[in-house]
Amino acid sequence: MSDIIQLLPDHVANQIAAGEVVQRPASVVKELLENAIDANATEIKLIIKDAGKTLVQVIDNGKGMSVTDARLSFERHATSKIRAAEDLFQLNTKGFRGEALASIAAIAHVELKTKQVADDLGTVIVIEGSDVKSQEVSVTPTGTSVSVKHLFFNIPARRNFLKSDTVELRHITDEFHRVALAHPNIAFAFYHNGSELFNVPQENYRQRVVHIFGTKTNEKLVPVEEETEVLKISGFVGKPEFSKKTKSEQYFFVNQRFIKSPYLNHAIKSAFEGLLKDGYHPSYFLNLMVDPKSIDINIHPTKTEIKFDDEHTLYAILRAAVKHSLGQFNIAPILDFEQQSSFNTPYNYKDKTAAAPAIEVDRSFNPFADDSSSKNSSPKTSNYNNEYKSKPTPAWESLYVGLESKSNNSPSDFSEVTFESATKNESIFNDSTIETAKTTFQLQQKYIVSTIKSGMLVIDQNRAHQRILYESFLKHITIQEATSQQLLFPLQLHYTPSETKIIQDLKTNLEHTGFVFSELSTKEITITGVPVGVPESEVSIILEQLISDVENDVPDTNFSAADLLAKSMAKSLAIKNGQSLNSTEQEHIVNSLFACKEPNVSPTNRPTFITMAVDDIEKKFM
Incomplete structure (x- = not known):
C-alpha cells in the first residue's frame, strides 16, 4: 500500500496557522500593536479603513529592523525572543512564537517599511498571499510601518463571515483599549476613515483611564495598591454606585498583558459583596505583576488566558486588597471601635449633679369657666398665662342659640333635610347575575x-x-x-x-x-x-x-x-x-x-x- 501522509506546502500551512492567529481585523491590530511595543516604540499610530477590511496600518518610531530581519520576519517560527525552551517560562515581551506576520501575509496584501537608527536607508517589502512581490531599498523614517490591505482576499468564505463595519470596529476598539491601558508610557493615536477617534499622550495610569473612558470616570475610581512577595497589585476599581449592567469596563493586566480570568473576576465580585445591585457588575482596571516563571502564557492561541501556579493565593490577596481599598476610602461600611470625643461629658458638667425639673401647675384653671371667673383668678396665675392667653371663646350654650324657635314650629319635621349622593346609573343589562368578582389574579x-x-x-x-x-x-x-x-x-x-x-x-x-x-x-x-x-x-x-x-x-x-x-x-x-x-x-x-x-x-x-x-x-x- 502506498504512503498517504505528506508534508503540507508552506502557503497552505500558513493559511491554516492564520485561522488560529487571525480571526478578524481586530486580531491583526493586536499583533501589529504588540510588535510595535516590543520594538520599544514611544509613539504608535493605528490607521483603519472600512473597519479593517480595506486597510490596517500601524506606524511606530521603534528601533526598526535590518534588511535581513525584515525578510526573515515573514517566515514561520522566526522570532527574536526565544533561543531555548527555557525562555518560554520567563517571557517579558508580547509576541514570541513568530507566527503573526507569516499568518497575516498568507491571507492579505502586506507592505512593510522599516529602518534602523544607524542606517541611512530603509527597506520596503511587498507580500501578497505569502508570495514576496518585491524587496527594495527606500527612504523611510526610523521605525516600522506595516500596512495590511484586503484581508482574506484569497479566502472568500472567511471574508463573508465578517460582521458589519460597526461590529468589527467595536472589536478593533476593544483591542486598542487593552493595549493602550496596559502601556500608559506610550503615546497612541487611532484613526478610522480619516477621522481621529483617540489621541492619548504619554501619561500616568489614572490619566490614561480617564482619557479613554471619559472625564467623568475620574470621580468613579478608587485606587488599589498592594505589594507582597507573590504579587504586586496596582490600579483602580470603580465605586459601587457607578457599576454597570455590562462587563465592558473590566480589565486585568498581568505583566502588562491583557488577560481574561473568570476566577480572578470572582475575587473582585466577592470583594464587592453587598455593595452591588442584582445584575450589575463592578468596574476595575488592575495591573498584576508576578514572577514570569510562575505563569504560563502559551496555553491559548490569542494569549488572553494564563495559567497561574498558585491561583488560590492570588485570589485571596486580590480580594483582600480590593476590600481594603473600599473600606479605606469609606466606600464600604466598616466597624469603628474608636471612641468619639463628642460622646464624652463636657468638662464643666463632669462633677455636677443633675437638677430635677420643676413643674408649675395652675390648680384653679377651669376650661369651662366664663371670662368673669377668669378675672377673679389668682394674680399669680393671670400673670403666668397673660402672655399666652388665647381669645375668649363663647360658652357652650351659644351653640344652641336659634334652634329653639325652629323646634317650636316643627318639632320633628325633617322634610327639608337633603343629602348629596352620586347619580345612580341603571345597568344596560337586565341580567342581575353578572359577576363583579376579579377575573384575573x-x-x-x-x-x-x-x-x-x-x-x-x-x-x-x-x-x-x-x-x-x-x-x-x-x-x-x-x-x-x-x-x-x-x-x-x-x-x-x-x-x-x-x-x-x-x-x-x-x-x-x-x-x-x-x-x-x-x-x-x-x-x-x-x-x-x-x-x-x-x-x-x-x-x-x-x-x-x-x-x-x-x-x-x-x-x-x-x-x-x-x-x-x-x-x-x-x-x-x-x-x-x-x-x-x-x-x-x-x-x-x-x-x-x-x-x-x-x-x-x-x-x-x-x-x-x-x-x-x-x-x-x-x-x-x-
Whole structure:
C-alpha cells in the first residue's frame, strides 16, 4: 500500500496557522500593536479603513529592523525572543512564537517599511498571499510601518463571515483599549476613515483611564495598591454606585498583558459583596505583576488566558486588597471601635449633679369657666398665662342659640333635610347575575392567571409587557409621531467616546421614540425631553442597556437599528418579575397583549402565555 501522509506546502500551512492567529481585523491590530511595543516604540499610530477590511496600518518610531530581519520576519517560527525552551517560562515581551506576520501575509496584501537608527536607508517589502512581490531599498523614517490591505482576499468564505463595519470596529476598539491601558508610557493615536477617534499622550495610569473612558470616570475610581512577595497589585476599581449592567469596563493586566480570568473576576465580585445591585457588575482596571516563571502564557492561541501556579493565593490577596481599598476610602461600611470625643461629658458638667425639673401647675384653671371667673383668678396665675392667653371663646350654650324657635314650629319635621349622593346609573343589562368578582389574579408576582372558555390562561407579565411596549415603540419610530415630555431640568449624561458614537448613530430613531437632545458630543449628552411614561431616573438605565445590546448584537443587513432600539427600550421599561400588580393593571396587560399583532411571543421570540384546557386539568385528578 502506498504512503498517504505528506508534508503540507508552506502557503497552505500558513493559511491554516492564520485561522488560529487571525480571526478578524481586530486580531491583526493586536499583533501589529504588540510588535510595535516590543520594538520599544514611544509613539504608535493605528490607521483603519472600512473597519479593517480595506486597510490596517500601524506606524511606530521603534528601533526598526535590518534588511535581513525584515525578510526573515515573514517566515514561520522566526522570532527574536526565544533561543531555548527555557525562555518560554520567563517571557517579558508580547509576541514570541513568530507566527503573526507569516499568518497575516498568507491571507492579505502586506507592505512593510522599516529602518534602523544607524542606517541611512530603509527597506520596503511587498507580500501578497505569502508570495514576496518585491524587496527594495527606500527612504523611510526610523521605525516600522506595516500596512495590511484586503484581508482574506484569497479566502472568500472567511471574508463573508465578517460582521458589519460597526461590529468589527467595536472589536478593533476593544483591542486598542487593552493595549493602550496596559502601556500608559506610550503615546497612541487611532484613526478610522480619516477621522481621529483617540489621541492619548504619554501619561500616568489614572490619566490614561480617564482619557479613554471619559472625564467623568475620574470621580468613579478608587485606587488599589498592594505589594507582597507573590504579587504586586496596582490600579483602580470603580465605586459601587457607578457599576454597570455590562462587563465592558473590566480589565486585568498581568505583566502588562491583557488577560481574561473568570476566577480572578470572582475575587473582585466577592470583594464587592453587598455593595452591588442584582445584575450589575463592578468596574476595575488592575495591573498584576508576578514572577514570569510562575505563569504560563502559551496555553491559548490569542494569549488572553494564563495559567497561574498558585491561583488560590492570588485570589485571596486580590480580594483582600480590593476590600481594603473600599473600606479605606469609606466606600464600604466598616466597624469603628474608636471612641468619639463628642460622646464624652463636657468638662464643666463632669462633677455636677443633675437638677430635677420643676413643674408649675395652675390648680384653679377651669376650661369651662366664663371670662368673669377668669378675672377673679389668682394674680399669680393671670400673670403666668397673660402672655399666652388665647381669645375668649363663647360658652357652650351659644351653640344652641336659634334652634329653639325652629323646634317650636316643627318639632320633628325633617322634610327639608337633603343629602348629596352620586347619580345612580341603571345597568344596560337586565341580567342581575353578572359577576363583579376579579377575573384575573397574580401568581408568585410573576404570572397573571385569567379564565377563558376552554380553561385557564397563564401569562408571563414581563414578556407580555415587553411585547406591548415593543410594538408601541416600533410604531412610533415607523410613523415618526412620538410624543415627548419636557424635563424641568436638562439631564446631562457622560459616556465613553465609543458609547457616544453608538448613541449618535441611533439619534434619529431615539428622537422618533420621544427623546429630545440639546447636545450630543463626545464629551457629554444633554437630554431635554423623554418619551411619555418614561421616568427621568430610568433614562440612563435605558441608554446603558441600549449600548450593551448594540455592542453585543449590532444589526446587520437583516435587522434594522429601529427594531433593536424598540427591543432594548421594551426590555428596560417592561414590568419586572416580582412586581405586584393590582387587578386593574393585570386586566390592562391582558387586554393590551391580545390587541398586539403577535401576542404569542415576546420580542425575543419566547412564549408570552400558555393555556390549560379543562380536560387537561380534569386528567390531573384521575
